[in-house]
Amino acid sequence: MPARQCPGVSRRSFLQVGSLALGGLALPQLLRAEEQSGTRTGHKSVIMVFLSGGPPHQDMVDLKTDAPDDIRGEFKPIRTNLPGLDVCEHMPRLAKMMDKFAVVRSLVGSEGHHSAFQCVTGRTQQNQPGGGWPSFGSCVAKLQGEVTESVPPFVGLSPKMTTSTWANPGQPGFLGRAFAPITPNADGMANMALRGLTVEQFAERKELMKRFDTVRKDLDATGAMEGAEESTRRALNILTSTKIADALDLSKEDPRLRDRYGRGDPKPAGYGDAGPLLNDYFLTARRLVEAGARVVTLAYGRWDWHGKPHGTTFENARHHIPALDIGLSALIEDLHDRGMSDDVSVVVWGEFGRTPKINKDAGRDHWPAVGCAMLAGGGMKTGQVIGSTTRDAGAAKDRPVHFQEVFATLYHNLGIDLAAATVKDHGGRPHYLVDAEMKPMRELV
Numbered sequence: 001m002p003a004r005q006c007p008g009v010s011r012r013s014f015l016q017v018g019s020l021a022l023g024g025l026a027l028p029q030l031l032r033a034e035e036q037s038g039t040r041t042g043h044k045s046v047i048m049v050f051l052s053g054g055p056p057h058q059d060m061v062d063l064k065t066d067a068p069d070d071i072r073g074e075f076k077p078i079r080t081n082l083p084g085l086d087v088c089e090h091m092p093r094l095a096k097m098m099d100k101f102a103v104v105r106s107l108v109g110s111e112g113h114h115s116a117f118q119c120v121t122g123r124t125q126q127n128q129p130g131g132g133w134p135s136f137g138s139c140v141a142k143l144q145g146e147v148t149e150s151v152p153p154f155v156g157l158s159p160k161m162t163t164s165t166w167a168n169p170g171q172p173g174f175l176g177r178a179f180a181p182i183t184p185n186a187d188g189m190a191n192m193a194l195r196g197l198t199v200e201q202f203a204e205r206k207e208l209m210k211r212f213d214t215v216r217k218d219l220d221a222t223g224a225m226e227g228a229e230e231s232t233r234r235a236l237n238i239l240t241s242t243k244i245a246d247a248l249d250l251s252k253e254d255p256r257l258r259d260r261y262g263r264g265d266p267k268p269a270g271y272g273d274a275g276p277l278l279n280d281y282f283l284t285a286r287r288l289v290e291a292g293a294r295v296v297t298l299a300y301g302r303w304d305w306h307g308k309p310h311g312t313t314f315e316n317a318r319h320h321i322p323a324l325d326i327g328l329s330a331l332i333e334d335l336h337d338r339g340m341s342d343d344v345s346v347v348v349w350g351e352f353g354r355t356p357k358i359n360k361d362a363g364r365d366h367w368p369a370v371g372c373a374m375l376a377g378g379g380m381k382t383g384q385v386i387g388s389t390t391r392d393a394g395a396a397k398d399r400p401v402h403f404q405e406v407f408a409t410l411y412h413n414l415g416i417d418l419a420a421a422t423v424k425d426h427g428g429r430p431h432y433l434v435d436a437e438m439k440p441m442r443e444l445v
Helices: 011-021 117-121 136-144 199-203 206-222 230-239 243-248 255-261 280-291 313-337 403-413
Strands: 004-006 045-050 077-079 086-088 101-108 154-156 265-268 295-299 344-349 371-377 384-386 396-398 422-424 430-432
Touching (some): 045 117, 045 136, 101 396, 117 136, 136 154, 136 295, 136 422, 255 280, 255 313, 280 295, 280 313, 344 403, 371 403
Parallel strands (some): 101 384, 154 295
Antiparallel strands (some): 077 086, 101 371
C-alpha cells in the first residue's frame, strides 16, 4: 500500500494532482529557473487568440468588392466607426468599435504549416536550435517571472484537437519545462476540468484544502520544507492558492456578462479535428490576466475551409465569424470597462490567409503569401489600418508586416528591451527574442 500523507490521499495521488494542475510538470521541476533577467514591476499582459486553420482575410477585414465573382466571395461590406474601413457584414459588433483595433491587412512571412507554432513563437520550424525555439509565453515567463507567486505567468487554454499542432498553446523549447504553460483544458474537457476534478469542485475544495494543509503540516513537522527547493515551494503555493481556481470558475461572473460574451459551444466547431467555438475562453482569458497571468493563449474554432463535402468557406464563415464577433467584441469592451485596456494587448490571427480564387468546391485553400491580424489594447495607437493587398488580396501591396514585427511590438508592450533581453539555449548561447532587423511596429508604439 502506498504511504498516506493525509486521510484518503496518497503521496502519489498528491503529486498527480500537482502535475495535472500545473501543465503536467512534476513539483520539483516546476518553476525551477535561472535568475530572472527582467523586472517584476507592473503587470502588462498579452492575450493571443489563434484562429486555427487560417482565417479568410478577404472575407473578414479585406473585402474586395470590385474583384470578379470568383475572388470577391459572397459577403457584403459594412461600414465601421473607423473612416475608410469596411468589414464583413457578419462582424456588426466589431464594426462599432474598430477604433479600438489596429487591422493588419498585409501580414507576411508565413512558412505555410498547419500549425500554431509560428503564431506562438514568431519563428519558423526550420533550423531550430537544440531543444527548439521557446514560445512567446515561455520567454516572457523566463524574463519577467510571476506577478504573484501563486499565479503562473503563462497559461494555455487551447483544447485538445486531433491536429495537435493547432492545439499547441506554446512550448518552452530550450528553456525547459519550468517555463511551460499550465494547461487546464489540455484534455479537451468542455468544463475545463482537471481530470476528474471539475473547476467547481476545485474552487470549492474545502476537503482538498484540508488535505493540503495536512500535507504542509506533516512536511513542516519533519523539517522537509526547510530543505525543499524554492521551485517546489512555489509550486505548492500555486497548488494551494485559490487564485487560479477562482479565475477558471466562471460561475463567479455575472450571468449577464457571460451572456454578453456568448458562452459558446464546447463541441468541435465544424468537422474532424476542429476546436470549439467556446466563447467562455475569452472571458476566462480576461479573468486570468486580471489574476496575474502575463500571457494567455487560446485556439478558437476551425478556419480551414476547402469546401465540399465539409461545407463551403461561406457556409462555415456564417457560423464562425458571428461567434468571433460576439466573443472578441465582448472581451475588448470588458477590458476597457475595467480600465485594463492599456495594460492588456490582444492579438488575433491565424497561420496564413486563404487563396484569392474560390476553388471548384466553393472553398478557399491555403495561402501563405499574405494574411491578416487584429491588434487591440496594450497602449497601442489603434484606430488604423496597416498595409494593403493587391486587387485580388493575393499579395501585400504596401507595408508588409512580418510575424516577428508583431512579436517585437508585443514584447515592447510588456516592457521588455529587445536590444538587451536574451534567452540562453542548452549550450549557453544567448538568443535575442526576434531577429535583429525586426522592430516594434512604428505605427503602433
